[in-house]
Amino acid sequence: MELQPIGDLFVRLLEMIIVPIIIFTLLMATRELSPKNLGRIGGQVVILYLATTAVAIGMGLGVSNLIDPGTGMTLEQTDVQTGQTPSLTDQVFNIVPENPITAMAEGNILAIIFFTLVFGLGMTMVRAEVEPDSAVRNGIDTIFDVVDAGAEVMFKIVWGVMEFGVLGVFALMAALFGEVGAQAVGAYFSLSMTLAIAIGLQITLVYLLVIIRGAVGVSPVAFLRGIKEALITALSIRSSTATLPISMSDADENLQIKERVYGFSLPLGATINMDGTAMYLGIVAIFAANIAGASLTLIEQLTILLTALLMSIGTAGVPSASLVMMTAVLTQVGLPLEVIGMIAGIDPLLDRLRTMNNIAGDMAVTTVVAKWNDAIDLTSGVWADAPAEFSEEAVSATNDD
Template identity: 60%
Template structure:
């Protein structure tokens, strides 16, 4: 009997967690539709999942952002690295803005209400207050209160200060070794938090089942359309960002190359990302495309692409904008301009450190919703459709990595145009490089 139970558990665990959550999403929805109001009795199981998410927010922010700051050491970046990071930040900010614009246009979540109607959002701040509140007067107090944006700001500032100290002192000195120890402790803490995240997501199978049973038990079939609109809004935002930001602005406008040639060279990485839903897993394909299809010098892509797979989260950050609108609509609220600026700032700063976290899109969403004071039940609700959304986000991320890499390589004369996709067109760049 015991061996049979272990075998069942082993088979259950062999299914990827995100698919188990997706199945729980479907089964919970079906149960809610089938039995109606009695399904809302499962709500405490969903509330427990939400409390677990709240528990991990601040530790995740602190440890992972310290790890991210370590990678931004001035001595390891240089001119090319600075250009790469700046473009990553700019394209991420544009991505979030597009997500908010599409979210406001499509308005996903309208017509669906959370079972807990007592949820209240915080008083909306104006834009000046948003920027002033980024800087905490008491960093420890901000962490204790669960204030996400001040915690992010202080952690990044502290991490960069540590990186500068390490660069200024020789190995073997007390300060250099002390900084190294702090970074190693941060890495250990982050790994420990990843284990906790794994446990929370394992329970998330039950939590999502309960949340969806409660939602559909109360709303019935009216809950189906808002989720379809959420998927459509994310797909539209990804299409706009790739088409406008990467192809029109970066490739045609700045690089002066054919967008179709870029898509031809990037298609293997884009298809792989869409298939396996992992920027890191796609990295070998992405680097091969940069080398063979685009002729980018290894000095550029060996830095930009691994870094992009870690911190360049355009698709994930864009999703935060759409999901924030979705969450606000669930409680009958309209995000003010100041609150939407908060989404941009929070997601942009969080993108430095959350890429390596399992379920990073969902974890980042908890940060954004917490900062806005919106219900974290939304995280469990969208987790069920996340396998679809994650494929689109990952493809967007990988496409952005290649678009930025090719542009920086061109700026620094690190492209060999022979036997690449660029040789298929007689572009202004090609004429200039022949001189």
């Protein structure tokens, strides 16, 4: 389609800034955190990410058991070409880069995050141990000052990319509808509806009501208004890592979250917090069982939950990366791999919903962790226009009671 190159250029621009913005923002986050605080905030973020992912998988399995997507459809034998799924041990070792420069060149996000955090934490520890006026401390302060300037430059570049993004997003959406049309029917429609309902429940119940309204005590409507640019971008380009610059911009300017929290949680969430992807893995397993005429026991579904949880941690935040990860989930419970080839045609559409769910989860967890660590200003940004019942004074009064 003639508009496709415009959309492709927009995606390329976003990909261009992923690695530098991760490095600059993570290093800036470590500057403001002592090793003790980094451990506390990091622990809260990781635990919440794992918890929301587990709930998402359970949500997907529950909705799938009610709707039974794929029922009435006969499996067609199809040759499937899938990549070799790395073992859990390999995934853990791949987090530690053999060569950090190679990891940056290849866009290995987990390895980049690991090395950047280790390097930044190392500078923070050395800075705390040396004399205040020593050359080493001055050198580290200089590095942090350069990083601070680099981060400001990257945010200015993000602003420019998003100005062009008005055309880019339109081109991407036009190309999508021009290619896909209304071909998804029957069993494919039931698969799509199952995912959409599960995502709707996950976002509404878990993110908006439990986390934002319950744990943070703020307006879910204001929260959605604050993250709408990130959600629209995720829906358009179906990549968590490519959406990262927009997520950070929303967290900083709209949600008024301090960089010491979102600079750590959002890059990490773009890599390991794949709620939508993990949910989809469980739904596809039920779909595969139905079209194969099989029935999954409770134990097998619990096995799917655990496998999907572990596999989602190693899923790259790029379009349709979950197709390879499905191999492990389906093999674990003895389901046919041919289903991967069957759903690959409609996966680009479903991947957009999954990515939007991933981003919503990242932003919700980041918001509650910021609240727990006094790293959010609830009197400005989108919160300033929230109803009186959600004002910071009202929330404080409620907590005091």
